[in-house]
Amino acid sequence: GAGVSQTPSNKVTEKGKYVELRCDPISGHTALYWYRQSLGQGPEFLIYFQGTGAADDSGLPNDRFFAVRPEGSVSTLKIQRTERGDSAVYLCASSLYPGHMNTEAFFGQGTRLTVV
Amino acid sequence: DAKTTQPPSMDCAEGRAANLPCNHSTISGNEYVYWYRQIHSQGPQYIIHGLKNNETNEMASLIITEDRKSSTLILPHATLRDTAVYYCIVRVGGTSGGSYIPTFGRGTSLIVHP
Numbered sequence: 499g500a501g502v503s504q505t506p507s508n509k510v511t512e513k514g515k516y517v518e519l520r521c522d523p524i525s526g527h528t529a530l531y532w533y534r535q536s537l538g539q540g541p542e543f544l545i546y547f548q549g550t551g552a553a554d555d556s557g558l559p560n561d562r563f564f565a566v567r568p569e570g571s572v573s574t575l576k577i578q579r580t581e582r583g584d585s586a587v588y589l590c591a592s593s594l595y596p597g598h599m600n601t602e603a604f605f606g607q608g609t610r611l612t613v614v
Numbered sequence: 615d616a617k618t619t620q621p622p623s624m625d626c627a628e629g630r631a632a633n634l635p636c637n638h639s640t641i642s643g644n645e646y647v648y649w650y651r652q653i654h655s656q657g658p659q660y661i662i663h664g665l666k667n668n669e670t671n672e673m674a675s676l677i678i679t680e681d682r683k684s685s686t687l688i689l690p691h692a693t694l695r696d697t698a699v700y701y702c703i704v705r706v707g708g709t710s711g712g713s714y715i716p717t718f719g720r721g722t723s724l725i726v727h728p
Contacts, residue, residue: 605657
Protein backbone atom coordinates (compact mmCIF):
# COMPACT_ATOMS: atom_id res chain seq x y z
CA GLY A 499 0.00 0.00 0.00
CA ALA A 500 0.93 3.64 -0.28
CA GLY A 501 0.35 4.58 3.35
CA VAL A 502 2.57 4.69 6.42
CA SER A 503 3.24 1.17 7.65
CA GLN A 504 4.12 0.29 11.25
CA THR A 505 5.26 -3.06 12.53
CA PRO A 506 4.46 -4.90 14.64
CA SER A 507 0.86 -3.87 15.20
CA ASN A 508 0.99 -5.26 18.72
CA LYS A 509 3.93 -5.98 21.00
CA VAL A 510 3.86 -7.47 24.47
CA THR A 511 7.13 -7.44 26.35
CA GLU A 512 8.34 -8.02 29.86
CA LYS A 513 9.51 -5.20 32.08
CA GLY A 514 13.20 -4.56 31.57
CA LYS A 515 13.36 -5.89 28.03
CA TYR A 516 14.46 -4.03 24.89
CA VAL A 517 12.03 -3.37 22.04
CA GLU A 518 12.22 -1.97 18.53
CA LEU A 519 9.29 -0.48 16.67
CA ARG A 520 9.51 0.04 12.91
CA CYS A 521 8.00 2.69 10.67
CA ASP A 522 7.92 2.68 6.85
CA PRO A 523 6.91 6.18 5.71
CA ILE A 524 5.25 7.13 2.45
CA SER A 525 7.79 7.06 -0.37
CA GLY A 526 9.28 10.47 -0.99
CA HIS A 527 8.32 11.91 2.38
CA THR A 528 11.39 13.44 3.97
CA ALA A 529 9.78 14.36 7.28
CA LEU A 530 9.01 11.62 9.81
CA TYR A 531 7.46 11.95 13.25
CA TRP A 532 7.05 9.61 16.20
CA TYR A 533 4.30 10.07 18.75
CA ARG A 534 2.93 8.01 21.60
CA GLN A 535 -0.64 7.98 22.76
CA SER A 536 -2.02 6.88 26.09
CA LEU A 537 -5.66 6.00 26.59
CA GLY A 538 -7.92 9.05 26.50
CA GLN A 539 -5.11 11.43 25.51
CA GLY A 540 -4.06 13.03 22.26
CA PRO A 541 -0.86 11.92 20.55
CA GLU A 542 2.24 13.17 22.37
CA PHE A 543 5.20 14.21 20.23
CA LEU A 544 8.45 12.27 20.69
CA ILE A 545 10.87 13.00 17.85
CA TYR A 546 10.97 14.50 14.37
CA PHE A 547 13.34 13.55 11.55
CA GLN A 548 14.13 15.63 8.53
CA GLY A 549 15.91 13.21 6.22
CA THR A 550 18.39 11.14 8.21
CA GLY A 551 18.85 13.56 11.07
CA ALA A 552 16.74 14.11 14.16
CA ALA A 553 15.69 17.73 13.80
CA ASP A 554 13.85 17.77 17.12
CA ASP A 555 14.05 15.09 19.81
CA SER A 556 12.70 17.25 22.61
CA GLY A 557 9.76 14.93 23.21
CA LEU A 558 11.79 11.84 24.09
CA PRO A 559 10.99 11.25 27.77
CA ASN A 560 14.42 9.98 28.84
CA ASP A 561 17.58 8.32 27.56
CA ARG A 562 15.93 4.90 27.38
CA PHE A 563 14.25 6.09 24.20
CA PHE A 564 16.19 6.42 20.97
CA ALA A 565 15.25 6.56 17.29
CA VAL A 566 17.17 6.25 14.06
CA ARG A 567 16.54 6.79 10.38
CA PRO A 568 19.85 5.84 8.77
CA GLU A 569 18.89 6.10 5.10
CA GLY A 570 16.23 8.77 5.37
CA SER A 571 13.36 6.36 4.86
CA VAL A 572 12.56 3.61 7.38
CA SER A 573 12.80 4.61 11.03
CA THR A 574 13.16 2.51 14.16
CA LEU A 575 12.14 3.61 17.64
CA LYS A 576 14.15 1.79 20.28
CA ILE A 577 13.21 1.51 23.93
CA GLN A 578 15.66 0.07 26.44
CA ARG A 579 14.83 -1.38 29.86
CA THR A 580 11.11 -1.04 29.26
CA GLU A 581 8.86 -0.01 32.11
CA ARG A 582 5.13 -0.56 32.59
CA GLY A 583 4.62 3.18 32.09
CA ASP A 584 5.91 2.84 28.53
CA SER A 585 2.74 0.98 27.60
CA ALA A 586 0.97 3.03 24.95
CA VAL A 587 0.21 3.19 21.25
CA TYR A 588 3.26 4.43 19.34
CA LEU A 589 2.31 6.32 16.19
CA CYS A 590 4.47 7.23 13.23
CA ALA A 591 3.65 9.90 10.66
CA SER A 592 5.34 11.23 7.55
CA SER A 593 4.95 14.29 5.39
CA LEU A 594 6.55 16.03 2.47
CA TYR A 595 9.46 18.34 3.15
CA PRO A 596 8.20 20.94 5.65
CA GLY A 597 9.03 23.74 3.26
CA HIS A 598 6.35 22.43 0.95
CA MET A 599 3.01 24.16 1.30
CA ASN A 600 1.04 20.91 1.62
CA THR A 601 2.58 19.61 4.80
CA GLU A 602 -0.22 17.47 6.12
CA ALA A 603 1.08 14.48 8.04
CA PHE A 604 -0.09 10.97 7.25
CA PHE A 605 -0.23 8.57 10.16
CA GLY A 606 0.23 4.84 10.44
CA GLN A 607 -2.08 2.59 12.41
CA GLY A 608 0.32 2.51 15.33
CA THR A 609 2.05 -0.16 17.40
CA ARG A 610 0.34 -1.04 20.65
CA LEU A 611 3.08 -1.72 23.18
CA THR A 612 2.20 -3.48 26.40
CA VAL A 613 4.84 -3.92 29.09
CA VAL A 614 3.95 -6.57 31.64
CA ASP B 615 2.89 26.79 18.02
CA ALA B 616 -0.29 28.52 19.16
CA LYS B 617 -2.43 26.58 21.58
CA THR B 618 -5.95 25.58 20.68
CA THR B 619 -9.07 25.15 22.78
CA GLN B 620 -11.82 22.71 21.85
CA PRO B 621 -14.89 21.45 23.71
CA PRO B 622 -14.21 17.97 25.10
CA SER B 623 -17.31 16.40 23.59
CA MET B 624 -20.22 17.01 21.25
CA ASP B 625 -22.98 14.99 19.77
CA CYS B 626 -24.90 15.21 16.55
CA ALA B 627 -27.83 13.42 14.90
CA GLU B 628 -27.07 11.38 11.83
CA GLY B 629 -27.72 13.33 8.64
CA ARG B 630 -27.41 16.70 10.34
CA ALA B 631 -24.47 19.06 10.09
CA ALA B 632 -21.80 18.76 12.77
CA ASN B 633 -20.10 22.06 13.60
CA LEU B 634 -16.93 21.67 15.64
CA PRO B 635 -15.43 24.88 17.05
CA CYS B 636 -11.81 25.66 17.82
CA ASN B 637 -10.28 28.72 19.46
CA HIS B 638 -6.73 29.70 18.56
CA SER B 639 -6.52 33.27 19.77
CA THR B 640 -2.70 33.43 19.76
CA ILE B 641 -2.26 32.19 16.21
CA SER B 642 0.60 33.78 14.27
CA GLY B 643 0.41 35.12 10.75
CA ASN B 644 2.37 32.20 9.28
CA GLU B 645 0.44 29.46 11.08
CA TYR B 646 -2.14 27.32 9.33
CA VAL B 647 -5.15 25.70 10.96
CA TYR B 648 -5.20 21.92 10.47
CA TRP B 649 -7.89 19.46 11.41
CA TYR B 650 -7.38 15.74 11.97
CA ARG B 651 -9.68 13.07 13.27
CA GLN B 652 -9.00 9.78 14.96
CA ILE B 653 -11.45 6.93 14.75
CA HIS B 654 -11.16 4.39 17.55
CA SER B 655 -8.07 2.18 17.26
CA GLN B 656 -6.75 3.98 14.18
CA GLY B 657 -4.08 6.59 13.60
CA PRO B 658 -5.11 10.23 13.12
CA GLN B 659 -6.41 11.09 9.65
CA TYR B 660 -5.90 14.44 7.97
CA ILE B 661 -9.15 16.24 7.11
CA ILE B 662 -8.47 19.77 5.93
CA HIS B 663 -6.33 22.84 6.50
CA GLY B 664 -6.45 26.56 5.77
CA LEU B 665 -4.66 29.84 6.35
CA LYS B 666 -7.30 32.55 6.22
CA ASN B 667 -9.76 31.68 3.47
CA ASN B 668 -12.57 29.21 3.95
CA GLU B 669 -11.78 25.81 2.52
CA THR B 670 -13.89 22.88 1.34
CA ASN B 671 -13.01 19.39 0.26
CA GLU B 672 -14.82 16.09 -0.10
CA MET B 673 -14.72 15.48 3.64
CA ALA B 674 -15.53 18.80 5.26
CA SER B 675 -15.57 22.58 5.20
CA LEU B 676 -13.35 24.86 7.26
CA ILE B 677 -14.56 28.29 8.24
CA ILE B 678 -11.91 30.64 9.65
CA THR B 679 -12.97 33.93 11.22
CA GLU B 680 -11.63 37.12 9.71
CA ASP B 681 -9.36 37.77 12.70
CA ARG B 682 -8.21 34.09 12.50
CA LYS B 683 -8.69 33.63 16.22
CA SER B 684 -11.18 30.81 15.79
CA SER B 685 -12.41 28.32 13.25
CA THR B 686 -15.17 25.81 12.73
CA LEU B 687 -14.99 22.43 11.06
CA ILE B 688 -18.25 21.52 9.38
CA LEU B 689 -19.28 18.00 8.47
CA PRO B 690 -22.31 18.81 6.33
CA HIS B 691 -24.15 15.49 6.67
CA ALA B 692 -22.74 13.53 9.57
CA THR B 693 -22.86 9.74 9.45
CA LEU B 694 -22.26 7.16 12.16
CA ARG B 695 -18.80 6.62 10.68
CA ASP B 696 -17.90 10.21 11.55
CA THR B 697 -17.89 9.31 15.25
CA ALA B 698 -14.31 10.10 16.24
CA VAL B 699 -12.06 12.46 18.16
CA TYR B 700 -11.44 15.63 16.16
CA TYR B 701 -8.22 17.58 16.68
CA CYS B 702 -7.63 21.21 15.75
CA ILE B 703 -3.94 22.09 15.34
CA VAL B 704 -2.11 25.21 14.31
CA ARG B 705 1.29 24.88 12.74
CA VAL B 706 3.62 26.65 10.40
CA GLY B 707 3.42 25.97 6.68
CA GLY B 708 5.66 26.83 3.76
CA THR B 709 9.19 28.05 4.09
CA SER B 710 8.72 30.47 6.95
CA GLY B 711 10.39 29.82 10.27
CA GLY B 712 8.77 28.01 13.15
CA SER B 713 7.81 24.52 14.13
CA TYR B 714 6.28 22.16 11.61
CA ILE B 715 5.51 19.58 14.26
CA PRO B 716 1.80 18.87 14.66
CA THR B 717 1.04 19.26 18.36
CA PHE B 718 -2.17 17.59 19.53
CA GLY B 719 -4.41 18.53 22.43
CA ARG B 720 -7.20 16.28 23.68
CA GLY B 721 -9.56 17.19 20.85
CA THR B 722 -13.34 16.97 20.69
CA SER B 723 -15.01 13.60 20.95
CA LEU B 724 -17.87 13.69 18.45
CA ILE B 725 -20.60 11.12 18.78
CA VAL B 726 -23.01 10.81 15.88
CA HIS B 727 -26.21 9.08 16.96
CA PRO B 728 -29.00 7.56 14.85
